[in-house]
Amino acid sequence: MTYRAVVRWTAHDIPHVRADDFAGLGFGAGYAYARLNRCLLMETVMTVRGERSRFIGPDSPAGPGGRAGSNLESDIFFRFYFDMDRLGDGYRRQKDVWRLLSGYAAGVDLALSKPAASRPCGGARLAGPVTVDDVIRMIAQKAVFDTALPLYPQMVRAAPPGAATVKGAVPDPVLPAPAAHGEKEGSNAYALGAAVTEGKTGLLVGNPHFPWDGPNRFFEMHLTIPGRLDVMGAALGRLPMINIGFNRDVAWSHTVSTDRRFTFFRLALVPGHPDRYVVDGRPEAMTRRVVEIPVLTPGGATEIRRQVIYESRYGPLVSIERRGMRWTGTEAYALADSERRNTRMIAQWLRIDRAVSAADLLAGLKAVRGLPWVNTIAADRLGQALYADESIVPDLPDDADPSCFVGGRLPKGVPVMDGARSACDWTRRGALPARDMPVARTTRYVFNSNNSPWITGAEPGSSSVPAIVGGEGAPLGLRARMSLVSLRRLTSAGPVTLDRAEHMILDSRNYAAELAAPALAALCGTEPYDRPVSAEACRVLQAWDRTDRPDSRGAVLFRAFWTRAHEIPDLWSVPFDPDAPADTPCRIAFARASVHTALQQALEGAVEELTRFHIPLSAPLSRVQYRATGAGAIPVPGGSGMEGILNVVGFGALGGTGYANENIMGTSYLLAVTWKKGRPVADALLTYGQSDDPLLPAYADQTDLFSMGRMVRLPFEESAISQDPSFAIEELRQ
Structure with missing residues (x-):
């Protein structure tokens, strides 16, 4: 097969890939990504091939920051979990998708063959060229990101009583540990319609919160096949199409949904035969x-x-000691994963990339059903706003037989099913039907901040949200509440413009500080706060602007305080009211003796922590929160979702030099899109830059912009691309 593509580069090393067919488009996209991220790509390919132990050794941690299992456990998982024959057959039946993947592999190999790609990449090694099977493995890794991947140590160590297994400590079976003052991967997304925007058109703000390092970094690009596709935005690394972005008619983003995408099955074992189980x-x-x-x-x-x-029959065996899910002589447990055989992801995003309206985008979601673990929020040129969760979820509707669940009903956590009855086997039915999935459409606004879609915006959410999807009536977290409060403020102040919508994220307002202000004022008016240190803490908090911007003095102290205070029992005097989800619970119960005492202890603990690390109580946030680069420290704005901050960032633990520069996550690809005179106008910011190579300018050039609260106007039209001051062109052929 012959591959041809033209890659035009604009500011911040954004590639605009143009080709006549999908093979060429994948070729240019793979080349562009590998040119800027070769070491990360090589390590990822080594990982999904199951070759980390071969080149690095078996015992070191496989995940970024050591948050997962060992190299050996990772290799075992990737060598057994995916049926490559089945996945390959599924992709070969999709002609455009197969050509796209084949071209992507060829483009990666071309970039890696260049002389500039000859430098060593630490322990990352590749035995042979990158193949289309490697691309499929990387896509499959993304599909199970929120299902099987966090559980692979528990799979590879599962063995009958007395059998040999992998040695060493088993990590906690949850998603990679959140940052010390942050939260796990998540997102905010907002779509505003014609009823509230200045131009009577659609407006989208996408704000995913993902890791700044490792295989889940975003990569910006613009993909064009004349007459067939013209889309710009960002993809999770090593995916050959746009995940979050816009075309001439629609803009969209995603948030990690509340759906439970996998279950466990409890197996009743045959007595005396721990490798046999009973069904019916x-x-x-x-x-x-x-x-x-x-x-x-x-x-x-x-x-x-x-x-x-x-x-x-349900899936691989797992052993999770902390949940009491042990393989004994009488029972064992298996994992059933709705994403394991998903070969529709690429086709789904290609369908989204070509949507001509929000309604058409929704029709494509329902027709393909290929999204893994995300909600979709979209706005279109005509002023329609859409929320939809059309991800793949186990077919366990609310009227499912309750006796199929261990415990007699669907739990709040991951369901454990009765594996002794075939009638309880949802894997044979597949996904919950599209008709049961939640959707909301409006000309006002919709949002999602990783909350259940029973609340989606200005109007009631979906009329019925199945429990397996997220259920109804649950309290919102502070970040989701801040989203609703901010949207109310934004729309009540007049027609919404692109600049004002962007500012909603970038102002880094701290909602917890607003809620806690009366209690802190009361606390600082009581004994023992006549002591000098305590009085200084009160003065700092009272003078603070209640934002988490780099120059904010008080943000560091409040974060240390609220980390302790937000979990105080019976903290709120006004309980949650499902009729007022944005505003309840509220009013800290300062008059309650136990709460009063706990608040005092929380503030004293915060003061002690900062004092121990020789951090002034009035230190600006930039003193402790920054990205370390070869050119120096770059202050990073933002804070924790636990504080109700939309601009989420998370770092490692606090120390004498600030928050540790490890496991950084949070605002990653910030995108804002609207339409003027029928044409898309888009601003974006990739907070960590396009490259994983610290020696390249694209490693941190956009972090500087993030620090200053500035975004980049994207060159989408041909005239803007050709006139970009950084314009350069490469013609590729193989």
């Missing part, structure tokens, strides 16, 4: 698979290790 009274044998892993020895040689993996 009949015994079934587990599938026993021996996985071989090449491992680097201390002497530099390579040896083969073997691990036995057990699977049931």
Whole structure:
């Protein structure tokens, strides 16, 4: 196959890829990504091939920041979990998608073959060229990001009583640990319609909160096949199409949804046979698979290790000690994953990328059903705003047989199903039907901040939200409440403009500080705050502007205080009211003796923590929150969703030099789009830059802009691209 593409580069190393077909488009996209992110790409390919132990060794942590299992456990997982024949067949049946993936692999190899790509990348090694199977593996890794991937150590260590297994401590079976003062991966997204915008058109703000390092970094690009596709935005690294972006008619973003996308099945074992289980009274044998892993020895040689993996009809066996889910002589547990065989992700986003209206985008979601773990929020040129959760969810409607759930009903956490009854096997039915998934359409506004869609905006949310999707009537977190409060303020102040919508995120207002202000004022008016240190803390908090911008003095102290205070029992005097979800619970119960005492202790603890690290109580946020680069420290605005801040950022633990520069996550690809005179106008900011290479300007050039609260006007039209001061062109062929 011959691949041709033209890549035009504009400011901040944004590639505009133009080709005549999908093979060429993938070729240009793969080349552009690998040119700027070759080390990260090489490490990811090494990971999904299951070759970390071969080149790095078996024992070191496999995840960014050491938050996952070992290299050996990662290799075992990637070598057994995905059926590459089945996935490959699924993609080959989609001609445009297959050509796109094939071109992407070829473009990556072209970039890696360039002389500039000859420098070593730490421990990352590749044995042979990148293939289309590698691209499929990377897509599959994304599909199970929120399902099986966090549980792989519990899978590879699952074994019958007395059997050998991988040695070492088992990490907690949850998503990668949140930053010390942050939260796990999430997002905000807002779509405003013609009834509230200045131009009587649509307006979108997308604000995903994802890691700044590792395989889930975004990459900006513009993809064009004349007459067939013209879309700009960002993709999660190594995906060959736009995930969050816009075209001439529609703009969209995504947020991680509240859906429970996997379940466990409790297996009743045949007495005396721990590798056999009973379904409908009949015994079934587990599938026993021996996985071989090449491992680097201390002497530099390579040896083969073997691990036995057990699977049931529902999925692989897991062992989670902390949940009491142990493999004993009488029972065991299996994981059933709705995303394991998803081959529709790329087709789904290509369908979104070509949507001509919000209604058309929704029709595409319902027709393809390929989204993994996200909600979709969209606005179109005609002024329609859309919220939809059309992700893949187990077919467990609210009227499912309650006896199928261990415990007798669908729990708030991950369901555990009765594996002894085939009638409880949702995997044979597949996903919850599209007709049962929540949708909201309006000309005012919709939003999602990782909350259940029973609340979607100015008007009531979906009339019925299945419990497996998120349910109804649950209190909102402070970040989701801040979203509603901010939208009310934004729309009540007059027709919404692009600048005002962007400012809603970038002003980094602290909603917890607003709620806590009366209690802090009362607390600072009581004993023992005549002591000098305590009096200084009160003065700092009273003078603080209640934002988390780099120059804010008081944000550091309040964060240390609220980290302790927000979990005080019976903190609020006004309980949650489902008829006032944005405003309740509220009013800190300062008059309650236990709360009063706990608040005092929280403030004293905050003062002690900062004093211990020699951080002045009035230190500006920039003193402790910054990104360390070769050119110096860049102050980073934002704070925690726990504080009700929309501009979420999270770092490592606080120390004498500030928050540790590890596991950084938060605002990653900030996108704001509207239409003027029928044409899209878009501002964006990739907060960490386009490249993972600290030696390249694109590593941190946009972090500087983020620090200053500035965004980049995207060159979408041909005239803007060709006139960009940084314009450069590459013609590619292979």
